[in-house]
Amino acid sequence: MSTIHISAAPGDFADVVLMPGDPLRARYIAERFLEQPREVTAVRNMLGFTGQYQGQRISVMGHGMGIPSLSIYATELIRNYGARVLIRVGSCGALRPEVDLKEVIVAFAAGTDSRVNRHRFLEHDFPAVADFNLARRAVEIAERRGQPVRAGSVFSADLFYMPEVARLHETLVRMGMLAIEMEVAGLYGVAAEQGARALALLSVADNLPKGTGLSSAERETSFNAMIGLALELAAEEAAAVAPAP
Numbered sequence: 001m002s003t004i005h006i007s008a009a010p011g012d013f014a015d016v017v018l019m020p021g022d023p024l025r026a027r028y029i030a031e032r033f034l035e036q037p038r039e040v041t042a043v044r045n046m047l048g049f050t051g052q053y054q055g056q057r058i059s060v061m062g063h064g065m066g067i068p069s070l071s072i073y074a075t076e077l078i079r080n081y082g083a084r085v086l087i088r089v090g091s092c093g094a095l096r097p098e099v100d101l102k103e104v105i106v107a108f109a110a111g112t113d114s115r116v117n118r119h120r121f122l123e124h125d126f127p128a129v130a131d132f133n134l135a136r137r138a139v140e141i142a143e144r145r146g147q148p149v150r151a152g153s154v155f156s157a158d159l160f161y162m163p164e165v166a167r168l169h170e171t172l173v174r175m176g177m178l179a180i181e182m183e184v185a186g187l188y189g190v191a192a193e194q195g196a197r198a199l200a201l202l203s204v205a206d207n208l209p210k211g212t213g214l215s216s217a218e219r220e221t222s223f224n225a226m227i228g229l230a231l232e233l234a235a236e237e238a239a240a241v242a243p244a245p
């Protein structure tokens, strides 16, 4: 049955769902990379599609900006549509000058200033980590493809326009973080709570210390290396979750 936020029919979504923040990136991925893509939901223009990749059924759906928006879609996909694996394909701002625009980050852990995981975890500090096997396979597949990736931790901020930003960035760099974005810690919290598995791959859209960045059109279309890696991982996972009869 459809939910308040997703109008798809039961069975419309695959077990494995790629999730960009931007619904237009979801459409770009579906139309450019999937065979026989079919739009399965468009409530509030948060587009979702299901198609085939390397013979496997894969879905892609936008999650919007910020942890509250992601949490709605991720929870309903898992709880109401049976999604088992969520792979965020997002953009981020690099915190270090040497992390170049369009580089791909495998976000194996996320710190955050959001309280959502504390709400879930009796006010304790929840370790927001990726599913280990998804992260390991992402790095292995990237190596096989000859595609450089950086694996590390990121920071999921509630605010895009942040006060005291210099102090925050200095602290994040000192504590080993590669980049800042707005959803990964929430995704890992939802996945743990709902019994699914999750990973975030991030493409660098801004280099914050250098003050460089991609245009919004480039953000929408230029993440092909990340998308290719995510789809290979998704196809492998889909084959493992639902082996062919």
Ligand SMILES: O=P(O)(O)O[C@H]1O[C@H](CO)[C@@H](O)[C@H]1O
Residues within 6 Å of the ligand: 020, 021, 022, 064, 065, 066, 089, 090, 091, 092, 160, 181, 182, 183
């Ligand atoms: O490009 P997406 O996946 O939306 O990710 C990043 O971009 C948005 C901010 O511009 C936030 O959602 C942030 O996490």
Ligand SMILES: O=c1cc[nH]c(=O)[nH]1
Residues within 6 Å of the ligand: 091, 092, 093, 094, 160, 180, 181, 182, 205, 206, 208
């Ligand atoms: O959240 C984000 C995404 C891209 N670039 C940033 O600086 N922050």
